[in-house]
Amino acid sequence: MDPIQHLLDEHRDIMAQIADLRRAVVDLTERGQAALPAVLPVLARVGRMMETQLMLHAQKEDDALFPAVEAVIGEDNGPTVAMRFEHQEIHSHGALLRQTLYELNEVEHPKIEAGRERLKALAANGGSAASLSANAEEIIELLDSHFGKEEQILFPMAQSLLDDETLRQVGRAIEQMLNGQ
Numbered sequence: 001m002d003p004i005q006h007l008l009d010e011h012r013d014i015m016a017q018i019a020d021l022r023r024a025v026v027d028l029t030e031r032g033q034a035a036l037p038a039v040l041p042v043l044a045r046v047g048r049m050m051e052t053q054l055m056l057h058a059q060k061e062d063d064a065l066f067p068a069v070e071a072v073i074g075e076d077n078g079p080t081v082a083m084r085f086e087h088q089e090i091h092s093h094g095a096l097l098r099q100t101l102y103e104l105n106e107v108e109h110p111k112i113e114a115g116r117e118r119l120k121a122l123a124a125n126g127g128s129a130a131s132l133s134a135n136a137e138e139i140i141e142l143l144d145s146h147f148g149k150e151e152q153i154l155f156p157m158a159q160s161l162l163d164d165e166t167l168r169q170v171g172r173a174i175e176q177m178l179n180g181q
């Protein structure tokens with residue numbers, strides 16, 4: 001397996017799902033609370049993707065690719081340190097998205113069902129749509145910038161720094177992580 005190509009393929013696959021999130025933000029911005037029924041399942045799906053596919057993707061970089069790059073350039077101040085930090089930041093945003101969805105589904109939806117007055121109160125409160133939209137926008141910005149840095153700086157650097165045998169070892173390490181899932 002070519003580990004760089006594998007990680008790039010995953011970027012493309014993840015970004016195809018993030019395209020749904022971009023549309024959700026537009027919808028929330030244009031229609032506010034009225035967009036929630038259509039948008040909530042999309043946000044839930046993206047939240048799950050971030051917890052599973054994106055988490056595993058970052059783990060492949062953290063545990064397989066970055067150590068190989070760090071072995072050549074050293075760990076201090078290298079771009080891998082910044083990438084590792086961004087992984088944590090991205091995942092904390094995913095956790096916030098999932099928590100907000102949980103509150104909407106488990107706390108606010110039962111309230112909606114409880115009565116018309118509560119429904120009216122919730123509909124009058126535009127906070128949920130706005131906060132979901134703001135968090136989704138932050139996730140999109142983080143991922144655009146993070147994937148951009150990996151694709152323009154880190155991956156080309158890894159490709160020129162690492163010899164074929166090292167790249168094969170990184171590929172094998174990633175395959176082992178996939179098998180161990």
Ligand SMILES: [Fe+2]
Nearest residue numbers: 058061083150
């Ligand atoms: Fe990454």
Ligand SMILES: [Fe+2]
Nearest residue numbers: 007061147150
């Ligand atoms: Fe990545």
